[in-house]
Amino acid sequence: MSVLIFADQAEGHIKKAALEAISYGAGVAAVLQTTATALVLGPVSKEDAAALGKYGAQKVLVASTDAFGHLDGQVYAQAVVQAAQSENATVIIFPHNPDGKAVAPRVAARLKAGLVSGATSLPDVTGGGFVVRKNVFSGKAIAGVSITSPLKVISLNPNSYPVKETGGTAEVVDFQPTVTAPKVKVTKVDKVVGEVPLSEAEIVVSGGRGLKGPENWGIVEDLAHALGAATACSRPVADSGWRPHHEHVGQTGLTIRPNLYIAIGISGAIQHLAGVNGSKVIVVINKDPEAPFFKAADYGIVGDAFDVVPKLTAAIKQLKGIS
Amino acid sequence: MKILVCISKTPDTTAKIAFTDNNTKFAEGGVQFIINPYDEWYALVRAIELKEADPTAQIHLINVGGPDSEPIIRKALALGGDEAIRVNTDSADSYYIAAQIATVASQNGYDLILTGKETIDYNGASIGGMVAELLDLPYIALATKFELNGTTAVVTREIDGGEEIAEVALPLIVSCQKGVAEQRIPNMRGIMSARTKPLKVVEPAPADTLTTVAQFELPPAKAGVKLVSPDNVGELVRLLHEEAKAF
Numbered sequence: 001m002s003v004l005i006f007a008d009q010a011e012g013h014i015k016k017a018a019l020e021a022i023s024y025g026a027g028v029a030a031v032l033q034t035t036a037t038a039l040v041l042g043p044v045s046k047e048d049a050a051a052l053g054k055y056g057a058q059k060v061l062v063a064s065t066d067a068f069g070h071l072d073g074q075v076y077a078q079a080v081v082q083a084a085q086s087e088n089a090t091v092i093i094f095p096h097n098p099d100g101k102a103v104a105p106r107v108a109a110r111l112k113a114g115l116v117s118g119a120t121s122l123p124d125v126t127g128g129g130f131v132v133r134k135n136v137f138s139g140k141a142i143a144g145v146s147i148t149s150p151l152k153v154i155s156l157n158p159n160s161y162p163v164k165e166t167g168g169t170a171e172v173v174d175f176q177p178t179v180t181a182p183k184v185k186v187t188k189v190d191k192v193v194g195e196v197p198l199s200e201a202e203i204v205v206s207g208g209r210g211l212k213g214p215e216n217w218g219i220v221e222d223l224a225h226a227l228g229a230a231t232a233c234s235r236p237v238a239d240s241g242w243r244p245h246h247e248h249v250g251q252t253g254l255t256i257r258p259n260l261y262i263a264i265g266i267s268g269a270i271q272h273l274a275g276v277n278g279s280k281v282i283v284v285i286n287k288d289p290e291a292p293f294f295k296a297a298d299y300g301i302v303g304d305a306f307d308v309v310p311k312l313t314a315a316i317k318q319l320k321g322i323s
Numbered sequence: 324m325k326i327l328v329c330i331s332k333t334p335d336t337t338a339k340i341a342f343t344d345n346n347t348k349f350a351e352g353g354v355q356f357i358i359n360p361y362d363e364w365y366a367l368v369r370a371i372e373l374k375e376a377d378p379t380a381q382i383h384l385i386n387v388g389g390p391d392s393e394p395i396i397r398k399a400l401a402l403g404g405d406e407a408i409r410v411n412t413d414s415a416d417s418y419y420i421a422a423q424i425a426t427v428a429s430q431n432g433y434d435l436i437l438t439g440k441e442t443i444d445y446n447g448a449s450i451g452g453m454v455a456e457l458l459d460l461p462y463i464a465l466a467t468k469f470e471l472n473g474t475t476a477v478v479t480r481e482i483d484g485g486e487e488i489a490e491v492a493l494p495l496i497v498s499c500q501k502g503v504a505e506q507r508i509p510n511m512r513g514i515m516s517a518r519t520k521p522l523k524v525v526e527p528a529p530a531d532t533l534t535t536v537a538q539f540e541l542p543p544a545k546a547g548v549k550l551v552s553p554d555n556v557g558e559l560v561r562l563l564h565e566e567a568k569a570f
């Protein structure tokens with residue numbers, strides 16, 4: 001028995017969501033009194049692989065052949081299944097990020113393992129059960145999901161479990177799975193450069209229709225810059241072409257769970273809240289005291305964004321000592 | 324070309340979320356049900372557009388659900404599906420649902436299977452990948468764009484912090500989200516013709532269920548908003564920094 005964690009990487013860099021998954025996997029291993037093994041598919045340096053020991057992996061399998069240069073879910077799933085079998089893993093953990101969403105269901109179906117996707121808690125194993133919590137109804141409720149099969153797959157919601165440094169060390173093992181040729185041919189990768197990617201951001205500054213037009217986004221960007229935050233927007237803002245579509249959060253856009261979400265000129269419609277209500281701290285700036293968003297907020301300012309936001313940016317810069 | 328679109332039934336986005344039966348079941352009383360928005364707005368509409376570009380294409384819809392799914396299936400047919408299949412069961416386990424879809428798909432040989440990115444009630448984001456594995460097909464999750472070039476699909480998908488474009492030969496399974504298509508409203512002709520389009524009911528194939536919901540709960544209520552005067556933004560910064568430790 002062991003716990004296997006799919007440690008997702010991009011260009012040799014292990015993602016934060018993967019470090020969370022390893023910390024979580026180590027937590028699951030502790031609950032089950034077993035060991036945690038991380039699996040890296042794709043290029044990663046030996047040092048970076050060994051460093052995963054710090055987060056609680058006792059062993060790190062590295063398969064760095066060309067087949068894993070880009071994600072092909074079918075090929076990745078074959079490798080994860082073989083690693084699970086060679087490690088005799090009974091629980092397999094993924095980050096619930098775009099790659100995890102492509103691979104975890106495949107592995108679950110192949111191994112006939114029950115899947116909890118978007119998990120937010122360690123398993124509760126009292127009475128011989130195995131119950132994992134996850135958000136449902138787009139964050140409006142929580143479900144305790146019981147996995148009844150012997151093998152289990154869990155994908156961990158980003159920003160739901162802290163990265164923990166245990167100071168451990170890991171043995172790095174070269175892993176050579178037998179896989180079929182990729183069928184997915186990646187022709188282009190477009191990364192938003194220079195900005196914090198929304199899905200991984202700790203702080204998000206978001207603007208709505210209250211900002212009146214794209215020409216006014218400077219105040220949103222200045223605040224985001226001062227905080228080292230990513231920017232987001234409500235759906236009508238993206239639909240009107242004021243901001244790019246990938247910034248749209250909510251029921252039909254991205255779901256995010258940052259530490260801090262600052263909503264500027266957004267009314268707080270239920271479909272918007274569905275994408276952001278997992279944020280740890282919510283700040284709302286809106287000139288209408290009746291705006292529904294205040295009900296979901298931790299802190300709020302009733303006021304005009306064009307007045308409040310520049311002052312807020314200045315106060316943050318002052319605190320951080322940046323000019 | 325034969326396209327299968329997976330359609331699920333979800334509570335309306337504004338529905339009140341409450342539970343019954345000792346918090347093990349969603350309270351359906353008074354709730355309006357809709358086609359899961361990702362399935363309707365993106366997967367189904369993109370399928371309809373593909374058929375508009377190639378009138379020989381056929382669109383089948385599949386729903387795994389009880390008779391209470393029929394209104395949303397009819398609505399999907401009104402938007403533009405050719406015929407629908409309902410697998411008559413109300414099991415909610417992802418593996419079980421995926422096994423049903425895979426069984427129907429393997430009997431009918433589709434070139435393309437489209438799903439939504441996730442259901443807005445269970446938020447699984449997993450059915451498409453499971454069906455793909457059961458059928459041994461490639462699967463692109465979280466597509467934001469889908470084009471066809473003969474029998475090769477050119478799909479843009481969300482990745483962390485950006486997008487990636489890939490080419491994959493059909494047959495293929497794709498989960499769709501915003502960007503793939505634009506929402507449409509059914510017209511009168513569609514609504515009339517939907518009544519006579521075939522809706523086949525089949526009994527489920529034997530399959531295991533691997534998960535059950537032990538209990539639902541509502542998130543703890545927020546303590547209430549702390550309001551700060553617009554003339555004192557420094558206080559908000561202090562609260563965020565010292566009290567909430569948010570940055």
Ligand SMILES: Cc1cc2nc3c(=O)[nH]c(=O)nc-3n(C[C@H](O)[C@H](O)[C@H](O)COP(=O)(O)OP(=O)(O)OC[C@H]3O[C@@H](n4cnc5c(N)ncnc54)[C@H](O)[C@@H]3O)c2cc1C
Binds near residue numbers: 271305
């Ligand atoms: C099925 C469905 C799915 C949807 N999915 C999403 C989704 O994913 N994401 C999403 O965001 N929406 C979604 N919507 C739309 C949603 O219902 C709202 O219409 C939308 O969120 C409103 O955007 P908004 O708050 O920017 O604009 P508005 O509702 O127009 O609100 C603007 C706010 O700005 C305030 N304001 C105006 N001027 C100022 C000023 N000078 N200073 C400060 N405040 C000011 C106003 O008081 C108001 O509260 C969906 C709707 C449906 C039906």
Ligand SMILES: Nc1ncnc2c1ncn2[C@@H]1O[C@H](COP(=O)(O)O)[C@@H](O)[C@H]1O
Binds near residue numbers: 386388437
């Ligand atoms: N009961 C169902 N019947 C048909 N398709 C479904 C069903 N449940 C989910 N799907 C499809 O699978 C997608 C992902 O669902 P899920 O994995 O449950 O979040 C949905 O957007 C639908 O396209």
